[in-house]
Amino acid sequence: MKSRIFVFSVLSALCLVGIGATGTLMATAGTGLSGDILIGAVWSLTGDAAVYGPSQKNAAALAVDEINKSGMLGAAKLKLMTEDDRSTKEGAIAAFDRLIKKEKVIAILGPTLSNSAKAADPIAQDAKVVVLGVSNTAGGIVEIGDFIFRDSLPEFAVQPNTIKVTMDKLGYKKVAVLYGDDDVFTKSGYDVFKKGLEDKGIQILTTETFKKKDTDFSAQLTKIKGLNPDQIIVSALAEEAAGIMSQGRQLGIPESVHIIGGNGFNSPKLAQLAGPFAEGAISGAAWFIDNNTPGNKAFVEAYKSKYGSNPDQFAAQAYAGVYILAHAIKTAGSSDSKSIRDAMANIRDLDTVLGKFSFDAKREPVHPPIVQIIKNGKFELFQ
Amino acid sequence: MTPPCASGEGDCMTQLLQQLINGIWQGAALALFAMGYTLVFGVLNIINLAHGATFMSGAFFAFLCVTRLNWPLWCAIPVAMIGSGLVAVLIDRLAFKPLRSLTAGGLVLWGGFILLLVGLVGDWGPPVKNGFTIAGAVLMLVGIVEDYRTNRPLRQRDVPHLAPIISSIGATFILISLAIGMFGAQVSRFPPNLFPLMPYQITKNAVISPIQALVLGLSLALMLALILLIKRTQMGRAIRAIAWSERTSRLLGIDVDFVIAQTFFISGALAGAAGVLLGLAFNRLEPTMGNEVELSGLTVIIVGGMGSIGGAALAAFLVGMIRVLSVAYVDSSFRDAFVFALLILVLLVRPSGIFGRSKTVRA
Numbered sequence: 001m002k003s004r005i006f007v008f009s010v011l012s013a014l015c016l017v018g019i020g021a022t023g024t025l026m027a028t029a030g031t032g033l034s035g036d037i038l039i040g041a042v043w044s045l046t047g048d049a050a051v052y053g054p055s056q057k058n059a060a061a062l063a064v065d066e067i068n069k070s071g072m073l074g075a076a077k078l079k080l081m082t083e084d085d086r087s088t089k090e091g092a093i094a095a096f097d098r099l100i101k102k103e104k105v106i107a108i109l110g111p112t113l114s115n116s117a118k119a120a121d122p123i124a125q126d127a128k129v130v131v132l133g134v135s136n137t138a139g140g141i142v143e144i145g146d147f148i149f150r151d152s153l154p155e156f157a158v159q160p161n162t163i164k165v166t167m168d169k170l171g172y173k174k175v176a177v178l179y180g181d182d183d184v185f186t187k188s189g190y191d192v193f194k195k196g197l198e199d200k201g202i203q204i205l206t207t208e209t210f211k212k213k214d215t216d217f218s219a220q221l222t223k224i225k226g227l228n229p230d231q232i233i234v235s236a237l238a239e240e241a242a243g244i245m246s247q248g249r250q251l252g253i254p255e256s257v258h259i260i261g262g263n264g265f266n267s268p269k270l271a272q273l274a275g276p277f278a279e280g281a282i283s284g285a286a287w288f289i290d291n292n293t294p295g296n297k298a299f300v301e302a303y304k305s306k307y308g309s310n311p312d313q314f315a316a317q318a319y320a321g322v323y324i325l326a327h328a329i330k331t332a333g334s335s336d337s338k339s340i341r342d343a344m345a346n347i348r349d350l351d352t353v354l355g356k357f358s359f360d361a362k363r364e365p366v367h368p369p370i371v372q373i374i375k376n377g378k379f380e381l382f383q
Numbered sequence: 384m385t386p387p388c389a390s391g392e393g394d395c396m397t398q399l400l401q402q403l404i405n406g407i408w409q410g411a412a413l414a415l416f417a418m419g420y421t422l423v424f425g426v427l428n429i430i431n432l433a434h435g436a437t438f439m440s441g442a443f444f445a446f447l448c449v450t451r452l453n454w455p456l457w458c459a460i461p462v463a464m465i466g467s468g469l470v471a472v473l474i475d476r477l478a479f480k481p482l483r484s485l486t487a488g489g490l491v492l493w494g495g496f497i498l499l500l501v502g503l504v505g506d507w508g509p510p511v512k513n514g515f516t517i518a519g520a521v522l523m524l525v526g527i528v529e530d531y532r533t534n535r536p537l538r539q540r541d542v543p544h545l546a547p548i549i550s551s552i553g554a555t556f557i558l559i560s561l562a563i564g565m566f567g568a569q570v571s572r573f574p575p576n577l578f579p580l581m582p583y584q585i586t587k588n589a590v591i592s593p594i595q596a597l598v599l600g601l602s603l604a605l606m607l608a609l610i611l612l613i614k615r616t617q618m619g620r621a622i623r624a625i626a627w628s629e630r631t632s633r634l635l636g637i638d639v640d641f642v643i644a645q646t647f648f649i650s651g652a653l654a655g656a657a658g659v660l661l662g663l664a665f666n667r668l669e670p671t672m673g674n675e676v677e678l679s680g681l682t683v684i685i686v687g688g689m690g691s692i693g694g695a696a697l698a699a700f701l702v703g704m705i706r707v708l709s710v711a712y713v714d715s716s717f718r719d720a721f722v723f724a725l726l727i728l729v730l731l732v733r734p735s736g737i738f739g740r741s742k743t744v745r746a
Contacts, residue, residue, distance in 0.1 A: 046569055048569075086568065216409065222711065
């Protein structure tokens, strides 16, 4: 209902303006929006993925504030409604239901985990509400439907680059692989790594698995250590990755063997959780704190002064997500989901903190990835 | 997926010692957990499914001592054991005792408990909130004393076997919710540097970290203490007598109710010790951490023979070894499948478990 009233009021406003002078028409056509535009956000603020959610929440709130202050959307203001999915599929489904049916949002940012996105995104697709995932990197997310977008580079766009860059520098020939086989994200990360390694002709000595919530990896790591791999490829979320790094180093896997991973590593929390054992961990990423991209410096400064800590990649992607959505709303000139969807699908070379940002024909994000390494507890560019 | 031994690089033997260490220290912690589990079963013939939640409470008691009170670790471990022992006694009084024999004191205890929960959960200012909480706690104390002093229960009945299982599941949920309320659902961690991190080198290819050595040493010591307690002391004799026949023990003048409370205390303290030790070893505490160990524990006590303490200890080491060796020499994806295959195998060959005796004689 609300959106229809919006469309109606927007149309009537345009008519009124049309009757008036053409000069005023030019001025208001792009910003024919008014009132509050409701957008939802579903983050994992508690539970296993609570290392990622809070920074997403902070960054999204920061971006919404900036947009509302700058008058980017004319008379209209974005109103962000945040929900916690407790890092579970069930929580994400409940949050989507509430945001779509009760709050009648026009678009949703999130959810944090790919696993939850696979479960909850179909609800939004059915209701024709735009979803912009800002941290989903598993395969098969945007395939859910034409209303589903993401600004987070999928693993298959990042990891082949990670393998190429690390191989050029480290020149390894044989690796061991360890991944979580009961999670959509870690499994699809594994598939991508496996393909990348095979393409490069690198020998995989062994492939070991673990389960979500496992705490003990010593048996797998002892076996890996016995095989003397040049590097260890790990597809895991930060919690498990921290356990793997600590136990691996304690078992005596030498420092020269780097632990190379995917998006799950890209939180400063990893260095906190694993302490000195996180040193030398390498991961492919979509963003990096000293990135020389438009507005990045200002974003890092604003985030630091508002929240007192450095933003991470998840913050940057959430921040960029809000701007991408706002840009689509502005271009569409309406708060109708369908026109926002169309505007969003046509975004090409938009300046964001992630770099020049485009959506491809499949609504997948396109921008250059980077490779980073943990040194002295901080991410640095791997080069 | 690639069998390591087939590659012929000789890595099979080099990793064996390390894998045995991995299996042994975890088996020891699991044994601590399982022995308390099986002890309560031996005495009361009930499966206390809240044992996993008691395990979790032990870890969090130690966490409280170390982080909020800044106590050293060596003093946090006994405190955690006593704390979780008391939690287990309370679980008995609230979830099991009213099913065995309901007294007026038991009702008062429940009333006080509900008041306490309302006080803890309620959304009021400090005076009202504290009032509820303190009133609840006092009422609970009165209830416990009254319950203990009552000779003639309001009702004494044989409840169906499932009833204690259901009420212990309820107790689990209450404990987990309380822990979530106090510490949050996210993972809590002991401060780093609580324990030296770098491992001791045993041989060229095998290491053991200080915390693993502590887990192994303390678990073995507590196991020995429990066995001595059961076999050599008056209290142990009373426990064994009740396990054999509650009615006979009562006739002999044993204070059955008190001995049951002691049994729960011992069982809870052992679970609490296991909780602290595993919590320290993986440095990962969360309110639901008991669920997984609960399942392994259940497997262990069934394989070991329900009610047999030595059987539980041996089965725990067996399960620990199988978990590790199945990863080392078969495939990590099938780790849990192997453990449960063992369970089925044992049940096929010896339905009463490896050390299970005929139905009447236990503990």
